[in-house]
Amino acid sequence: MNFTLKVWRQAGPEAPGRLVTYPADDISPDTSFLEMLDIVNERLIAKNEEPIAFDHDCREGICGMCGAVVNGYAHGHERGTTLCQLHMRSFRDGATIYIEPFRAKAFPVIRDLVVDRSAFDAIITAGGYISIRTGAAPEANAIPVPKENAERAMDAAACIGCGACVASCPNASAMLFTSAKLAHLGLLPQGQPERFERVRTMVSAMEQAGFGSCTNHGECEAACPKEVSMDFIARMNLDLIRASLKHR
Amino acid sequence: MMLDGKVPEGPIEQKWDQHRFRLKLINPANKRKYRILVVGSGLAGASAAASLAELGYAVDCFFFQDSPRRAHSIAAQGGINAAKNYPNDGDSIWRLFHDTVKGGDYRAREANVYRLAQVSNAIIDQCVAQGVPFAREYGGTLENRSFGGAQVSRTFYARGQTGQQLLLGAYSALMRQVAAGRVRLHKRCEMLDLVVVEGRARGIVTRDLITGKIERHAGDAVVLGTGGYGNVFYLSTNAKGCNVTAIWRAHRRGAFFANPCFTQIHPTCIPVTGDHQSKLTLMSESLRNDGRIWVPKNKGDTRPPSQIPEAERDYFLERRYPAFGNLVPRDVASRAAKAVCDEGRGVGPGGLGVYLDFAEALERLGRPVIEERYGNLFHMYKKITAEDPYREPMRIYPASHYTMGGLWVDYNLMSNLPGLFVIGEANFSDHGANRLGASALMQGLADGYFVLPYTIGDYLATAGKSKVDVDHAEFAAAEEQARGRITKLLGIRGERSPDSFHKQLGKLVWNHCGMGRNDAGLRRALEEIPKIRDEFWRNLRVTGTADTLNQTLEKATRVADFLEFAELLVRDALHREESCGGHFREEHQTEDGEAKRDDERFAYVAAWEFKGDGAVPDMHKEPLRFDYVKPAQRSYK
Structure with missing residues (x-):
């Protein structure tokens, strides 16, 4: 298959960026999107040009390292798919493909398609955990968890922290990411003691990091490679109201 | 030179308890004066960094990804073993110990394996308390499944994302310590060398991958949790970034490299499709619980699988190993798959593949059960191959997956270089010549949560405080x-x-x-x-x-x-x-x-010493003694 790529090139955080055109010819349909970029990069190196910088690691859709906006969609047009799991067979032969970094004020571009997502770590640092010391845990089966809750907590915990939700939201909101962690911990009995303090501190960290607020566009859920549900945002908002009614 | 693993005296079930009692302690108020450099933020690195910081040590944690949550432990799918015996099927610490020594083909250090089995239960407790959403029974208790090399169900799992969930648990514990100011994170930062001062590991040299800045970091001990070297094969199930650099550089600085030839080829991976391929994707071993592996009986049978009648199929694992069937250990399953492909009975392009068939399980259990157990794996398979495993069998082939070899460590997880500790896949100690499924997660967390935090204190207390700074x-x-x-x-x-x-x-x-x-x-x-x-x-x-x-x-x-x-x-x-x-x-x-x-001739650990570029390395031996599990021809028949 043959493609024409329009790739965002930006030498550094302060440098101006622009779209550069590259041919991507002779690509097998079984090639993944990142493997297609590998091939283009090998050809750039052969021409003594600097290859396109992009983040990636596991290439099986779980580490959350990869991601780019492809033809306007975070991780590309296929639902429930990370960029590394997108295959070229899902594109039309001869297509022109626009590839840009995830864009958000809180995700500054480092180089080309690589962005800085440290803001997500800051949100987790603000309370995305259950405070338990190593060695202080009770016997595992002493805490029964209804299967339904465990499954629902797992649905939320499936978030890979890739940032597609932020990149696709018109407000660059991180509410899907934040609410997924809050729901994961808040649905489990272990997470109850800190539940309301957690929602306060994590939401506050999210706002401080420069993410916008949710106005119910639903783009986040549509872009999420793990199909994390927006219902968790509603749950987070409800918990936030309940937290504000409690004594601080 | 004969190496001493420093295994404590006494009956095996008392060794760890007695050893812990004998280990020297550091006064809680003094711990903050010791700086520990932890390289790697996977299950071993993150759990160690968090646990050490909780104890009060000053910790620095280095990793090359942009967040500690992305370390390759995250890709582990199937589960984590523990000797809880919740299913009441006869499991025990002794049985887990026995299975692991046997599974490793009698090339692991017995005392380490026993300790691993001993602390396995505490790991599950710890992870549950952190909020890891393990699979549950309707009554709310934890569910187990079977894995290769065992006849009991001792594997705990969180769908097909167990590694992810355990890592997120360790990551959350780590971030809690970051919030408390006890851990400094160094993201997008790669270790380039180990610094040894007067025979002790005292620091590392790193490169900031964003700015290119080369930096020096000094500490009282260095902990490497930098994973395995499976990417030496280029194509492997490892993440693209996995590399040997940290442990290789430490080796060049004097740390012995043990049993590098013990590499694990995992039987159930998606076959190679072409030269463009950048990595191979694992399909969890847990699939072998319900999937049946077969090839056509006849060479060159190119009919689609649905048109090959039962009588013309060879379920070769069930045939060769009736007792364990599709759940034989990985090395055995991989070799058997290679053998049938070498005979010309392989399937798919190039004949390098065997079927993993769920038709029988789908009929027996129904699609919803299969979806709940393996949904994300089926999804992943379909994404990569464009074939639907609910309708036709998967095609799988073995691929490089895990490396049992690694830097040599003693019972305290310290290498021969004082002050250099090596944990998780980066060390060699617990899996012998073959690792059983769901044991990597167990070992990474055992080392990080429950072994290193004790043993490192003894080293620091013994070595004492001596000032070495980066100007040395x-x-x-x-x-x-x-x-x-x-x-x-x-x-x-x-x-x-x-x-x-x-x-x-x-x-x-x-x-x-x-x-x-x-x-x-x-x-x-x-x-x-x-x-x-x-x-x-x-x-x-x-x-x-x-x-x-x-x-x-x-x-x-x-x-x-x-x-x-x-x-x-x-x-x-x-x-x-x-x-x-x-x-x-x-x-x-x-x-x-x-x-x-x-x-x-070979019941020993081969630990290699670097002798300079171009020079032949020296081999040191640590003899292996088996006092509790008598070596026998491994049989899964």
Whole structure:
């Protein structure tokens, strides 16, 4: 298959960026999107040009390292798919493909398609955990968890922290990411003691990091490679109201 | 030299308890005066960094991804073992210990394995308390499933994302310590060298991958949790970034490298489709609980699987190993798959594949149950192959997955270099010549949560506090050398990319030191590797500069180390004239093609000492004693 790529090139955080055109010819349909970029990069190196910088690691859709906006969609047009799991067979032969970094004020571009997502770590640092010391845990089966809750907590915990939700939201909101962690911990009995303090501190960290607020566009859920549900945002908002009614 | 693993005296079930009592302690108020450098943020690194910080130590944690949550432990799918015996099927610490020693083909250190089994239950408790959403029964208690190499159900799991959930648990504990100001994170930061001062590991040299800045870090101890070297084969199930650099650089500084030839080839991976392929994707071993593995009985049968009648199928694992069936250990399953493909009965393009068929399970259990158990794996398979495993069998083939070898450590997880601790996949200690499924997660967390935090205190208390800062001459020298290597790589200005060398090396190592190894092939590889290395240093092309994000340069530094390491891997495989676990020497097999150990000659750990570039390394032996699990021909029949 043959493609024409329009790739965002930006030498550094302060440098101006622009779209550069590259041919991507002779690509097998079984090639993944990142493997297609590998091939283009090998050809750039052969021409003594600097290859396109992009983040990636596991290439099986779980580490959350990869991601780019492809033809306007975070991780590309296929639902429930990370960029590394997108295959070229899902594109039309001869297509022109626009590839840009995830864009958000809180995700500054480092180089080309690589962005800085440290803001997500800051949100987790603000309370995305259950405070338990190593060695202080009770016997595992002493805490029964209804299967339904465990499954629902797992649905939320499936978030890979890739940032597609932020990149696709018109407000660059991180509410899907934040609410997924809050729901994961808040649905489990272990997470109850800190539940309301957690929602306060994590939401506050999210706002401080420069993410916008949710106005119910639903783009986040549509872009999420793990199909994390927006219902968790509603749950987070409800918990936030309940937290504000409690004594601080 | 004979190596001493420092295994404590006493009956095996009391060794760890007595040892912990004998370990020296550091006063809680003094712990903050000790700085510990933890390299790697996977299950072992993150759990160690969090636990050490909770104890009060000052911790620095380094990792090359942008967040500690992305370490490759995250990709583990199937589960984590523990001896809880919740299903009441006869499990115990003794049985887990026994299965692991046997599964490792009697090449692991007994006392370490027993301790691993002992602390396994506390790991599950810890993870549940952190909020890891393990699978549950309707009554709310934890659910278990079976894994290869065991006849009990002792594997805890969170759908097909167990590694992810356990890592997120360790990551949350780590971030809690970051919030408390006890851990400093160094993201996008790669270790380039270890600094040894007066015989002790006292620091590391790193490169900031964004700015290219080379930095020195000093501490009272260095902990490497930097994973395995499976990417030496280029194609493997490892993440693209996994590399041997940290442990190889430590090896060059004096740390012994143990049993590098013990590499695990995982039976259930998606087959290679073409030259463009950058990695191989694992399909969890848990699939073998319900999937049946088969190939056509007749050579060259190209009919689609649905049109091959039952009578013309060969369920070769069930046929050869009736007791364990599809759940034989990984090394056994991989070799059996290779054997049927070598006979010309493989399926799919190139004949390098076997079927993993769920038709029977779908009929027996119904689609909703299969979806709940394996939904994400089926989804992943379909994404990659464009085939629907609910309708036609998966095609799988073995691929490099895990490495049992690693830096040599004693019972305290300390290498022969005082002050250098090695945990998780990066060390060699617990899995012998073959790791059982769902044991990597167990070992990483055992080391990080429940072993290292005790043993490192004893070292620090014994070694005492001595001031070494980054202005020391050894730091300056190590930085100078790291800088020099980078300048050299950039200065070659040849014609070939780092990836092209990596692929060439990978193919060579896979062909001669992969699933089957023989004397002639290994000798050939020993001749070829230096040639590739030589061309690498003459004809490499690294574009860009050293002072920005330069992924080509990152690759080049890693490939340079793989090119050195590969030679040691092959040398170790050549010296070990027996077959055991994942190391299959074709000259040493039983009549029915099983691995044939030689306990007389090879019941030892081979720990290699670096003697300089171009020099033959020295081998030291740690004899292995089996007082509790008597070595026998491993049988899963």
